[in-house]
Amino acid sequence: MKNNHCNQKEKAEQFHRYHVKEHPLVLVNVWDAGSAQTIQSTGAKAIATGSWSVAAAHGEQDGEALPFQLVLTNLARITKSIDLPVTIDIEGGYGRSVSEVKQNVLQIIEHGAVGINIEDQLPCDEGMYSVAEQCLRLCAAREAANEAGIPLFINARTDLFLQQVPEKHNEALVNEAIARSEAYAEAGASGLFVPGLQDQQWIQELCDRSPIPVNVMVTSNEPSPRQLATLGVARISYGPYPYLQVMENLKVLGQRILTGA
Template identity: 60%
Template sequence: MHRSGSPLILVNAWDAGSARTVQQAGAQAIATGSWSVAAAHGYDDGEALPFDLVLSNLQRIYNNVDLPITIDIEGGYGRSPQIVKENVLKIIECGAVGINIEDQWIDGSQLYSAEEHALRIAAVRDAVQHTSIPLFINARTDIFFQTSASEHNEAHIEAALQRALVYAEAGAHGFFVPGLCNEKLIEHLCQQSPIPVNVMISPESPSLQRLAALGVARISYGPHPYLQLMNALKQASSRALALQEF
């Protein structure tokens, strides 16, 4: 499904109900976003949502849709490759055929070195070898969240490409670059990356058509569908509760 120029579109869901709605709209696959899943359960992002709830939420989604499911597991809910491997096996058992795993420390203070994160990716690859599931490993780099979008430059792209090469060699199938919005830099990355590039939509992003033309192979929406729906709910609630004044 990941084709440069004809990207897979993932409107991120957060529970079984939203996943069913996305499926009914004609999606090819279901993807979760950690921020919206956590918020929907009353938790902050950053692996604050207990892993048991991550699994049970995934299981409910799996029981309610007929599409491939990819799940955002943040940093893998563990620093060591062995813990990440064990957690991914549980994810597979609950029905996922794809994961996002990020290279940022869970407290957001810094990034893992490319080599350390590659060991975590390799552990995921090894976990998959013990199953019959061809799990899609989407390696996320948070390089572009370290500075504002207006400050991104070719040096950031070169640093990202170095990580893409290391992650691909470790077994990653896709390279996720949330925070990157600059058309020229996206095109450069797509041309040079050894694996398909995933861009996340934001208010500053190029259009879907433009992203496809730049060579993006996967476009995801992250927390934005959840935020839009909660904003609509808030506005509807405000209008309804205003009637109490009469």
């Protein structure tokens, strides 16, 4: 057990070092042990799950509909099947209270993860936690990591840019994201995740002003990874898109087989 703990701690420290401004860590999000093994074989530095993909692979909707025990079981299968550091998307932490978040993060660490994504959006798209509320939850996650003796990478996701269409993204929204970034860093966050942000000017400004590394999610409308690196991004992820691409390829293959084409 001691060796496993030391190995997990080393992976966590290594994962932190991968977040370098202008030399971003690129994460192709996976959903199970098989997809994790495939991405590991491509030369990836680390493995990240995406909650949407994991839920879809289990026939569920995103939004903490997948039972937490299944999240843990899936995580354990992933961490036991590969050698790379693993970070897991736990949505809002599967609990509104500080105590629930702490206990859930402890279990996540026990199952082998060295990083988490935790968001400030309320379940079922009911709005967002206040900065104060989310900071308490982030403090609880950091407290859990400290108790476990693992330097967990806490990727604090803010949904500010998903709450507004890209055309309405502006300086005020970026300033609000900066304020959250500063508060979340004080609460123990290791990075800031800004899904939905697409404008290169705002991405660069956020990277310039954020006290913690910035994670951008790539979509067809956003800059290339190389461009994002020049803007100061430290982490690039792909969310549900790998899963969607794989399922589309499977659908085409199935149609071809079944129609005899």
